[in-house]
Amino acid sequence: MQPVYEQEDTQHATISSLSEALENGLLAEVRQTLSEMPAEDIGHIIESMPPKAREQLWHLLPHERQGEILNQLADEIRAGFLSKMAPSEVAAAVTDQDTDDVADILADLPENLYHKVLASMDEQDRQRVAAVINYPEDTAGGLMNTDAVTVRPNVEVDVVLRYLRMREELPSHTDSLYVVDRNDHLLGMITLTKLVTSNPEDLVADVMTKAPAIPASLNDVEISHLFERYDWISAPVVNEQNQLIGRITIDDVVDVIIEDAEQSMLTMAGLDEDEDTFAPVAKTVPKRGIWLGINLITALMAAAVSNYFEGTLEKLATIAVLMTIVPSMGGIAGNQALTIVVRGIALGHVGASNARWLFIKEVMVGLINGIIWSVTVGVMVYLWKDDLKLGMVIATAMMMNLIIAAASGVSLPLVLKRMGIDPAIAGGVILTTITDIIGLLTFLGLATYFLV
């Protein structure tokens, strides 16, 4: 009787059979399968399909379900569908959605479409959305819903319970009621678990607890840290006068956490922060190409350094054979330090209070690993090429590059952050440029001085 959740392999079996049915034009079958599925599953299936199949599936959905399914989709995929809908269709699709979701959908629309959609909404919906849409999407104000349930401090628990029973339904993820005065100033909160376990004659003021008030301007990543640290399900948002203007719920915070993590991972690999796995080739090529272009500049700068030492390379081909080792090891060591600091900044662990300690630590790590691996490489090269001086040159270059790589790996994200540049995006490219150029300069420079 209960739905028991299966391994994800079976989900791919569903996707496969749906794709096959689409290809074979068995549309009635597809419609039947979709009608039995919750919106969340349909959203996931659409995200797991190539563009053509996505379009087909979308058009087989009944109009009244499009709104809830739009909410399940990643921004870019949603924007694609929205751009093909009429304003009235968009307005109909967003009716009855959470305020923050509506605001997100509207924010994705082009200016003229946005005003048309707003005009075709009813007055109450328009006001709800207006309360949210003026805040930037990545702040508490942009993330909040306006559906908080409020009570007054001077009523009895029993009265609150009767009031709730009259409402028949509470907003999703309601775990607490907020206690406000007549001017909406936030006084405290009472959790549902507290409410149902309290004596019915108790006053709200006597059973309420302090509420964690989030200022409307707080950044969404910092909000996610708070939810994570204090295990909240929802939290009230206040304006500068401490008036309750909405609440943030854990489901939206989970989305922030996932997006933030994904963004770091993608940008560190030279990808666009919201790259869609199944985007068409024409959309993907320019996005990827930008990073290839930036990397080409880096690679040409390294080649220019080698070019300066062309004389050395001409005389000693062995130098050319070995010259990629030092930059490569520096890249790895630098990237390790960089990643640790980028993560530390993201978690709120790394800041002014410990940057100096961390710098010294990472340089020490670079120094010790530098000694270990320089000696290893030096000995190996000596044995391979039977040239002691060559072994000493590569060892010295490696040593210097690993220390500089560690020092740059720690400092770069801290400096970039202070300059207002996202270290996860720019850090990797700049760091590789540094470690490549320093690596080549030290190895080729020392080789020219001592070996030629």
Place this chain on the structure above:
Amino acid sequence: MQPVYEQEDTQHATISSLSEALENGLLAEVRQTLSEMPAEDIGHIIESMPPKAREQLWHLLPHERQGEILNQLADEIRAGFLSKMAPSEVAAAVTDQDTDDVADILADLPENLYHKVLASMDEQDRQRVAAVINYPEDTAGGLMNTDAVTVRPNVEVDVVLRYLRMREELPSHTDSLYVVDRNDHLLGMITLTKLVTSNPEDLVADVMTKAPAIPASLNDVEISHLFERYDWISAPVVNEQNQLIGRITIDDVVDVIIEDAEQSMLTMAGLDEDEDTFAPVAKTVPKRGIWLGINLITALMAAAVSNYFEGTLEKLATIAVLMTIVPSMGGIAGNQALTIVVRGIALGHVGASNARWLFIKEVMVGLINGIIWSVTVGVMVYLWKDDLKLGMVIATAMMMNLIIAAASGVSLPLVLKRMGIDPAIAGGVILTTITDIIGLLTFLGLATYFLV
């Protein structure tokens, strides 16, 4: 009156002033500051400090708070403190903690300490822990708590409310009560919001809804996908007989999501999956060193390839100057494809149903970007070195390497996953080896054939 949450900069100010007070031996001041802080904040501060300050802070904490603070710490930091505590101290510290947290703490202990701690717990606690500890930590069974509140289907809502009032307190994150028969078979659930808005005379059986039953063996990452997709706050866990054995709450799922995201980010950068930012140098060096060693093998393999072409390099130093460009571009392009597929697998988007489509897409992207950037590089090298044949050789090598890089970037994670190897860990290193070697082979091979 309400705590309003501040920007994270002010947190680092607190950390700075605490560090300073520790250094100056103002222990009474530190104790005072800590006594006013919630456990979550103390945990965060300990995680943001170097090892020595961590120790000092820990010893300034009153014993009765150590348990709740242990729960806030990352596994490795926690294990460090636990290893220095007596079994009776550990047992005292874990009293009144959530079952899954106790199980996690115990699982970190060495075998003999573990049995001693278990022996010093009271019978009820021991049974609660025993129910969880037999399941692997990364399954529903290991993640669950045993504190679910259950009700019978044939009672009235009013009776349930009176029963809850008698309990006085409900477990944290209780958003639903689970409906079970006399043999604990899960029949359904009733949310607190539903409970407080229902007619008191209604029967539980009439207002309950289906409950999403999670099998005890389900993997924690898949569980996090379910919570994320369906916006759950808690979900019941059942055994193979569909009997309710516990429940999973969103706060623990958030931890899974964050750990999983971090792990991908860290392992892709050649770091240990739970590397502690402030671990002492002696602990960090060997962990980082392993990856440097693996990279050295890769770099030496590439050098061996170049060595094979030493004759060519001897005759044409320009080849040596340019030879790092092709492998470097291949590495970027391959890594882009790899990261997209690794993320797609992690999100459950990529699987058997669409692997073929994705392969074709990525190879097409590689082909088109290959054409664009080969022509660019070819022309640039022609203009720089005034050698048309050289320009054509580097363009052809780049073209071939970018296509092979894209094809390897897609296939590698899929193949590794089928072999049961984590693609995020091994993927990057193997891919770089492939793109380096293919890049050098094509460029040096073509140069030897056409230019020498």
